[in-house]
Amino acid sequence: MARRRPPRHSRNDYDGSGTVTDGARAWRILEAAAGRAAARGAMLFRLDLATELARAALTPGELGEAAPIAMLDGEGYAVACVEDAFPLRVRALVRFRDGRAAVFPDAAEAPPALEALAHGRRTVERAALVGRGLAQTVLMMPLAGVLEAYAIRRAEREGDLVLGVHWLVRLSGDGRALMGCEPLSRSAATVPAEGGRLPERIAVSHFGATPNEAHHYLSLKHGVALDVLALESETWWRVEGERSEPVRA
Numbered sequence: 001m002a003r004r005r006p007p008r009h010s011r012n013d014y015d016g017s018g019t020v021t022d023g024a025r026a027w028r029i030l031e032a033a034a035g036r037a038a039a040r041g042a043m044l045f046r047l048d049l050a051t052e053l054a055r056a057a058l059t060p061g062e063l064g065e066a067a068p069i070a071m072l073d074g075e076g077y078a079v080a081c082v083e084d085a086f087p088l089r090v091r092a093l094v095r096f097r098d099g100r101a102a103v104f105p106d107a108a109e110a111p112p113a114l115e116a117l118a119h120g121r122r123t124v125e126r127a128a129l130v131g132r133g134l135a136q137t138v139l140m141m142p143l144a145g146v147l148e149a150y151a152i153r154r155a156e157r158e159g160d161l162v163l164g165v166h167w168l169v170r171l172s173g174d175g176r177a178l179m180g181c182e183p184l185s186r187s188a189a190t191v192p193a194e195g196g197r198l199p200e201r202i203a204v205s206h207f208g209a210t211p212n213e214a215h216h217y218l219s220l221k222h223g224v225a226l227d228v229l230a231l232e233s234e235t236w237w238r239v240e241g242e243r244s245e246p247v248r249a
Contacts (some may be wrong), residue, residue, distance in 0.1 A: 005074060006143075011045075011127070012166070013106070013212070015238060021038075021051055022134075027246075028248075030209060030210055030233060030235070032159070033209065033210045034210040034237070034244045035212060035241065037212045037213045037215070037216060037244070038209055038213075038242050038243065038244055039212065039214065039242075040134060040141070040154040040213035040216075041213035041216025041217040041219075041242070042216060042220065042241075042242045043141065043176060044141075044150055044213055044214075044216075044217040045216070045217050045220040045221055046072040046188050047071075047139050047141075047151075047178055048070070048137065048139055048221065049079065050070045050077040050078075050094075050096055051068050051070045051079055051081050051137075051139075053079075053094075053100050054070070054079035054081070054094040054101070055068065055069050055185055056105065057094055057103055058081065058092055058094065059221075062081070062091060062092045062103070062230040063091070063092065064081075064083075064091055064103050065082060065084075066081035066083050066084075066091040066092070066127075067082060067083075067121070068080070068081045068139060068223070069081075069082060069114065069117050069121060070139065070140070071113075071114070071117060071140065074097060076095065076096045076097045077095075077096045078094065078095045078096070079093070079094045079096075079126055080092075080093050080095060080114055081093070081094075082118055084112065084118075085151070086115070086118075087115075088114065088115050088118055090114070091105070092105045093106065094119050097230075105176070115175075116173065116175040117140045117173050117175060118145060119146070119171075119174060119175030119176050120138075120140055120171045120176075121138045121201075121224045123171060123175060123176060123178050124138045124149045124151050124171075124178070125132065125203065127151075127178055127181075128144065128160045129165070129167045129169070129181060129240075130153045135150050136151055136152060136153050136163065137151075137154060138150070138151055138152075139152060141185030142207065143230070145150045146170070146171075146173065147172065147173055147174075148168065148169065148176050148181075149168075150166065150167065150168055150184075150213075150214075151166065151167040151168050151169060152214075152217070153165050153166060155190060156190075157192070158189050159193035159196055159197075160191065160198075161191040161193070161202065161218060161222050162184055162189075162190050162218075162225070163187050163189045163191065163204055163218070164183075164185030164188050164189065164214075165183065165185060165186045165187075165188050166183075166184040166185050166214045167182065167183055167184060168181070168182040168213075168241070169181050169182075170182075176215075177227055183216040184212050185206070185214060186207060189205075198222055199224070200225065201224065201225045201227055202224055202225070202226050202227070204225075204226060204227070205228075205229040205231055206228050206229065206230050206231065207213075207231050207232065208230055208231075208232055209230050209232040209233040209235075210230055210235075210237060211228040211230065211237050211239045211244050212217055212228070215228055216239060216241070216242060216244070219239050219240060219241055220241050220242070223236060224242045225239065226238075227239075227247075
């Protein structure tokens with residue numbers, strides 16, 4: 001893709017000491033930020049996909065009323081279906097390796113890490129960030145010493161693409177306390193799937209300097225490209241799955 005001129009000075013043009021960097025340095029900062037967003041968006045998508053695959057792999061008896069929690073598990077992903085009560089009990093555990101799912105029904109009591117994830121999900125759901133009564137999914141991102149969650153608003157009609165309202169939520173290590181929230185979109189717009197199909201490309205404006213993880217997640221989930229106008233850097237970006245590149249306006 002052709003590269004646009006370096007963006008005007010923004011908070012991303014500073015090296016932390018208050019000095020404005022040159023254009024090349026500014027682009028490196030922007031591209032590094034875009035890369036981090038792409039990696040997080042891809043992990044979001046894989047956690048979401050693991051959850052849906054686990055639902056499909058389990059029988060109604062194995063799943064029951066349990067809610068699935070997806071997590072990184074060694075070299076792959078795992079989904080634990082836990083009852084919404086404490087102490088936790090895992091009704092079923094699904095592990096994914098090399099594209100295959102292995103189901104372990106009626107697993108033993110939940111390990112401490114899973115209990116923190118369950119508390120975190122409950123904390124986010126009670127905050128009702130996307131609006132009470134609206135369908136949402138809470139995707140957990142377990143990190144060392146920190147717990148993060150994404151509250152992603154679901155489409156009311158299957159196939160539609162919801163550009164917002166999505167939130168990044170920071171939690172205490174045990175998941176019990178909400179430490180902060182960051183909106184990933186200020187728009188509640190939905191792109192309808194006409195005739196069951198979305199447009200091949202969707203244009204959207206964004207208040208940040210680069211596309212964020214929600215743009216990559218939505219591109220991967222729906223298989224579409226997003227043209228994102230990052231208002232802070234005055235730059236158009238093309239988001240396709242795990243890739244994003246600055247393009248000409």
